[in-house]
Amino acid sequence: NAGVMQNPRHLVRRRGQEARLRCSPMKGHSHVYWYRQLPEEGLKFMVYLQKENIIDESGMPKERFSAEFPKEGPSILRIQQVVRGDSAAYFCASSPWEGNTEAFFGQGTRLTVV
Amino acid sequence: AQKITQTQPGMFVQEKEAVTLDCTYDTSDPSYGLFWYKQPSSGEMIFLIYQGSYDQQNATEGRYSLNFQKARKSANLVISASQLGDSAMYFCAMREGLGGGSQGNLIFGKGTKLSVKP
Numbered sequence: 001n002a003g004v005m006q007n008p009r010h011l012v013r014r015r016g017q018e019a020r021l022r023c024s025p026m027k028g029h030s031h032v033y034w035y036r037q038l039p040e041e042g043l044k045f046m047v048y049l050q051k052e053n054i055i056d057e058s059g060m061p062k063e064r065f066s067a068e069f070p071k072e073g074p075s076i077l078r079i080q081q082v083v084r085g086d087s088a089a090y091f092c093a094s095s096p097w098e099g100n101t102e103a104f105f106g107q108g109t110r111l112t113v114v
Numbered sequence: 115a116q117k118i119t120q121t122q123p124g125m126f127v128q129e130k131e132a133v134t135l136d137c138t139y140d141t142s143d144p145s146y147g148l149f150w151y152k153q154p155s156s157g158e159m160i161f162l163i164y165q166g167s168y169d170q171q172n173a174t175e176g177r178y179s180l181n182f183q184k185a186r187k188s189a190n191l192v193i194s195a196s197q198l199g200d201s202a203m204y205f206c207a208m209r210e211g212l213g214g215g216s217q218g219n220l221i222f223g224k225g226t227k228l229s230v231k232p
Contacts (some may be wrong), residue, residue: 004155031218033218033219033220035220038225041222041224041225042118042205042222042224042225043159043207043220043222044205044222045219045220045221048219056219059219089157093159093220095218101159103157103161103218103220104158104161105151105158105161106158107148107157107158107184108157108158108159110157
């Protein structure tokens, strides 16, 4: 039973480019959460999705960031026109139902903007 | 106001000794859950232990135990018999609204860096 899979593990983008981060939840999990970890900080919630629905995007920056979780395929976190301040580790977590007592995290994608 | 406070940026412990990592939380919700995660230098987030607000007993998982003091709103992690592999960042986190209507997202503290000395 594979865990939460994130790819790529490391991503380097030049300022102004787009970054696409992928998250495949654990089998049977239909709830996906994205978090961002800035250097020397804890994780900060960004967005919560269920299949084909954004449930809560209160932690997402208003511009340049978007997320989706289609009926088929992985969840995608998309950052347009990246800036240096977007450099961070982005984690995805999945759970089988809302409010589960454990969220299973992927290994994260480390985005570096140069 | 901080929802999760970890006051120890860094801690040292001698191998084989016990160590307590502090965590205090702030919520007005009667139903919530408290989590501890370990993040080694490789970067992944490893779930360690969970305590529900209505759980009568303190949670334990192997060498990890959670010292839950509800009135003081503290949920300290105790690691017994420290090992060199325990050196890592440790994050306390909370999920509110478990009684219903919870979105399920976690609120994290800033973490404590634990270093185990041989």
